[in-house]
Amino acid sequence: xxxxxxxxxxxxxxxxxxxxxxxxxxxxxxxxxxxxxxxxxxxxxxxxxxxxxxxxxxxxxxxxxxxxxxxxxxxxxxxxxxxxxxxxxxxxxxxxxxxxxxxxxxxxxxxxxxxxxxxxxxxxxxxxxxxxxxxxxxxxxxxxxxxxxxxxxxxxxxxxxxxxxxxxxxxxxxxxxxxxxxxxxxxxxxxxxxxxxxxxxxxxxxxxxxxxxxxxxxxxxxxxxxxxxxxxxxxxxxxxxxxxxxxxxxxxxxxxxxxxxxxxxxxxxxxxxxxxxxxxxxxxxxxxxxxxxxxxxxxxxxxxxxxxxxxxxxxxxxxxxxxxxxxxxxxxxxxxxxxxxxxxxxxxxxxxxxxxxxxxxxxxxxxxxxxxxxxx
Numbered sequence: 111x112x113x114x115x116x117x118x119x120x121x122x123x124x125x126x127x128x129x130x131x132x133x134x135x136x137x138x139x140x141x142x143x144x145x146x147x148x149x150x151x152x153x154x155x156x157x158x159x160x161x162x163x164x165x166x167x168x169x170x171x172x173x174x175x176x177x178x179x180x181x182x183x184x185x186x187x188x189x190x191x192x193x194x195x196x197x198x199x200x201x202x203x204x205x206x207x208x209x210x211x212x213x214x215x216x217x218x219x220x221x222x223x224x225x226x227x228x229x230x231x232x233x234x235x236x237x238x239x240x241x242x243x244x245x246x247x248x249x250x251x252x253x254x255x256x257x258x259x260x261x262x263x264x265x266x267x268x269x270x271x272x273x274x275x276x277x278x279x280x281x282x283x284x285x286x287x288x289x290x291x292x293x294x295x296x297x298x299x300x301x302x303x304x305x306x307x308x309x310x311x312x313x314x315x316x317x318x319x320x321x322x323x324x325x326x327x328x329x330x331x332x333x334x335x336x337x338x339x340x341x342x343x344x345x346x347x348x349x350x351x352x353x354x355x356x357x358x359x360x361x362x363x364x365x366x367x368x369x370x371x372x373x374x375x376x377x378x379x380x381x382x383x384x385x386x387x388x389x390x391x392x393x394x395x396x397x398x399x400x401x402x403x404x405x406x407x408x409x410x411x412x413x414x415x416x417x418x419x420x421x422x423x424x425x426x427x428x429x430x431x432x433x434x435x436x437x438x439x440x441x442x443x444x445x446x447x448x449x450x451x452x453x454x455x456x457x458x459x460x461x462x463x464x465x466x467x468x469x470x471x472x473x474x475x476x477x478x479x480x481x482x483x484x485x486x
Contacts, residue, residue, distance in 0.1 A: 111192055114178055114203035116215040120235050123147040123404065124217075124412070130175045132167075134160065134190050135182055135209070143476050145180060145205075145212055145236070148405040157186040164193045176201045184208040212236035213475055216261045219413040221397065226325030227348060228269075231397065231413045232261060237474070238400050239285050240414060244347060247324030251275040252298075253345060253353045254399050255288040257470060262292060273298045275321055277328075278459075279355025279399055280342040281306040283452040286470050287459050303341030310461040315343055331386055352390060352418065355399045357382055360407040360416050363427055363440075376440035380433050387428075392419025450476050 122129050128149040133140045140154040153170055160167070171177060177199060179187040184207045191204040205212070213236040221242070222229040228245045234256055242253040243265060250271045252262050255278075266273050273296040276289045280303070290310060293300035301321065304314035321328040329346040342364065345353040356364040363379065397415045401407045407414050422428045427436065451473045457463040458470075465473070 111188060111195065112203045113206050115206050116211045116236075117217075119145065119178065119205060119212075120215060120217050123150075123235065124408070126405075128175060130172050130177045131180055132171065132177050132190070132194075133180045134186050135180070139182070143209075145209075146404065151175075157181060157190065160190055160193070164190065164197055168197055171199065173199065173201075176203060178203045178205055180205045180212075181208045183210045209236070209475070210471060214258060214471070216241075216256065216258055218261075218265065221411075221413045221415060222351060222395065224350075229351065229397075230265065231415070232256070233401075233404075233414065234285075235404065237285060238402060240397070240399055240401065242353060242397060244326060244328075244351075245269055245271050246326045248272060249274040249323045251277065251321070251323070251326065251328065252289075252292065253277055254279055254282070254355065255292050257286045257288040257291070259288040259292040259295065262288075263295070272296070274323060275299050275301070277301045277315070277321070277345060279344065279353065279357075281308070281456055281459050283456050284400075285474050286455060290461070303343060306341035306460070308460045315341075346390070346394075349391075350394060352394050352396045353399075354396050358387065358396055358418075358421065359398045359400060359402070360396070360414060360421060361402060362425065372441045373437055376437040377433065379440065380431075380436045383428055384431075384433075387418070390418055392417060392422070394418045396421055 126148045129147060130151045131145055133144060133152060133154045134157040136156050137154060144152065153167065155167055177194065179191045179194070179202065181187040184204065187204040187208060191202045194202045215235055216232040217235055219231045219233060221231045226246055230243045232241045234240070239256060241255050243262060244251040244253065248271050250266050250269070250273045252273055255262060255276060262273060273292065276293050276298050278287055278289045289300050289302070292298065299313050301313045301315050301318060302308055304316050315330050319330055327348055331344040331346050342355055342357055344355055344357050347353065363383070394417065395415055396418050401414045409416060427439065454463065454473055458465060
């Protein structure tokens with residue numbers, strides 16, 4: 111039986127290859143969250159309907175394309191793939207470890223390099239989350255790390271640098287931060303807004319307008335003008351790169367409704383966009399904390415990000431809106447579905463709750479729902 115790894119499938123997504131996904135999870139799970147590729151085709155038939163054989167679906171599957179069978183953790187897909195091979199399909203693969211592995215894979219892309227700094231983006235393809243490594247001299251700063259901290263440690267080792275600073279742009283609601291664990295493992299300083307209410311020890315960003323090391327000067331922006339959550343910040347590096355957290359995306363703005371104060375926080379988001387961000391030059395590269403659609407938002411250089419000028423020109427929410435109109439639009443869009451389990455995830459990120467690795471994985475399963483993408 112042939113296997114496909116999430117790394118191999120990711121490269122097919124990025125290269126816009128044509129693949130047929132045969133997803134054997136329950137219909138509700140498939141409708142909620144699936145592997146997305148621009149030239150992917152899909153068939154969803156629950157595994158339990160295939161226990162007696164694949165005769166009923168043979169006519170709905172192609173013989174001239176790679177078929178990747180997908181389930182939650184890899185077991186059911188192996189059973190189905192074997193039956194398809196017996197039925198005469200040659201190009202059948204099972205996705206190793208299924209959607210669990212898809213949710214956890216980080217794809218590294220190089221974003222930027224000059225004499226002072228090199229930046230990598232880590233794209234969590236199955237989840238829409240983005241994290242970053244900023245390297246200068248022999249030190250590295252990590253922005254919005256996921257819980258898969260081995261990846262950052264291994265890249266730091268390859269680059270011959272030490273991780274010395276870790277920042278979280280806000281208290282994440284859709285995934286568990288690796289910031290605290292990475293800081294414990296590396297001895298790095300971990301920075302977070304005090305107003306986010308974390309109960310463990312960290313460096314409060316309120317006390318650090320700037321973080322400097324080697325040839326990096328990082329400015330902490332939007333401290334008093336949050337948008338997404340009360341302690342949402344952006345990081346402006348060397349006047350060239352804006353790590354915008356969940357405040358500005360390539361295709362939208364952060365959603366300020368998760369705290370139940372949509373109108374109040376929308377007013378803060380307006381001030382962030384029209385005062386702080388309006389003062390930043392058009393050629394600054396915006397690097398967000400999430401994305402909604404890889405095909406639409408990944409640029410020709412192979413990473414997710416764009417110049418602030420391009421983002422402004424596409425996003426009418428950032429152009430000459432009056433404050434009341436801006437707030438009305440945000441509030442109208444504020445009833446979108448919240449991230450599943452977000453209260454538990456926030457409690458873990460605050461240090462108020464501890465769960466084991468398996469529970470962490472269960473809590474994070476599903477798509478990203480942290481952006482206001484209706485505001486194009």
